[in-house]
Amino acid sequence: MLYIVPTPVGNLEDITLRALKVLREADLILAEDTRTSGLLLKHFDIHRPMLSYHKFNEHQAVARIVERLLAGETIALVSDAGTPGISDPGFLVAREAAKAGVEVSCLPGATAFVPALVASALPCDRFCFEGFLPQKKGRQTRLQMLAEEKRTMVFYESPHRVVKALQQMAEVFGSDRPVAVCREISKLHEEVVRGSLADALAHFEEHEPRGEFAIVVGGKDD
Numbered sequence: 001m002l003y004i005v006p007t008p009v010g011n012l013e014d015i016t017l018r019a020l021k022v023l024r025e026a027d028l029i030l031a032e033d034t035r036t037s038g039l040l041l042k043h044f045d046i047h048r049p050m051l052s053y054h055k056f057n058e059h060q061a062v063a064r065i066v067e068r069l070l071a072g073e074t075i076a077l078v079s080d081a082g083t084p085g086i087s088d089p090g091f092l093v094a095r096e097a098a099k100a101g102v103e104v105s106c107l108p109g110a111t112a113f114v115p116a117l118v119a120s121a122l123p124c125d126r127f128c129f130e131g132f133l134p135q136k137k138g139r140q141t142r143l144q145m146l147a148e149e150k151r152t153m154v155f156y157e158s159p160h161r162v163v164k165a166l167q168q169m170a171e172v173f174g175s176d177r178p179v180a181v182c183r184e185i186s187k188l189h190e191e192v193v194r195g196s197l198a199d200a201l202a203h204f205e206e207h208e209p210r211g212e213f214a215i216v217v218g219g220k221d222d
Contacts, residue, residue: 002069002097003076004090006083006109009212010186012043014110020044022107026076028068032089036080053077055089062096069102081212083111087131087156112185113154116214119192120152120180123218127152133165143172150219159209166204169217170197178218184211 003022008014023029023046030053031037037050053061069075077084077093083106084090098104117124128151133139146153157165162181169177175198183191189211193203197217 001074002094002102002104003074004084004094004104004106005076005078006107006111007037007040007078007081008186009081009110009112010184010190012040014186015040015044016107016109019107019109020046022076023048023078025074027073028075030065030075030077030093032079032084037078040078053089053093058089058092062093065093066096066100066102069097070100081110081112083109086111086113086129110186112156112182112212112214115185116180116182116216117152117154119182120216121194122152122178122180122216124152127154129154132156132158133161135161139165139168140172143168147172148220150222152219153217155215155217157213157215159211159213162209162213162215163201163204165215166197166201169215170201173197173217173220175201177220180216182214182216183209185214187211 003026005019005022023041026048029037029048029050031050032054034050034052065075077090079088079090082088085094094104113129117127128149130153133142133155176196179197179200181193181200193200
């Protein structure tokens, strides 16, 4: 059995009882960063073997992991925060395990875009999740492709590129497009800045962006 286990994006109390049970009983925990996950496991007094599994080694490691699953081991996959596979490693091992006939189960739990979307106060009955924009080449092209999108759009962005992202979005979508910029979800300094893209840009040009960001942009009006 391969379990995909969401972990808190902020407050450690957001972890589920079922996630703790799976982690305590797993034969092996695959961790995006064993140091980060080690702190989580230590907090909950969980002592299980861990193996590093991240975007730089997943292609080399996946065959051996599937072998261990086929041999009868129960393996739990965690990322640094949130649900593995959502802008984090996880898709490859889930696909290869399923292809090999291994049962794959994803636990419900934390992921940053859902609270950001709901807290945005923008329509969330239909939306598209875009994750991280390309860091360099392709950013403008990706945004241009979304210029006519009518659904609410959700992006992740690093603090170093938030201002640039808001500038580019204002250029492509129009500076009056509604947006909610959600920062440090489920953490002590959680903040949601709502308004137009022009309003949000002005705010973060004045206040240095810090922490983890989700940007929720309203779709194009009919």
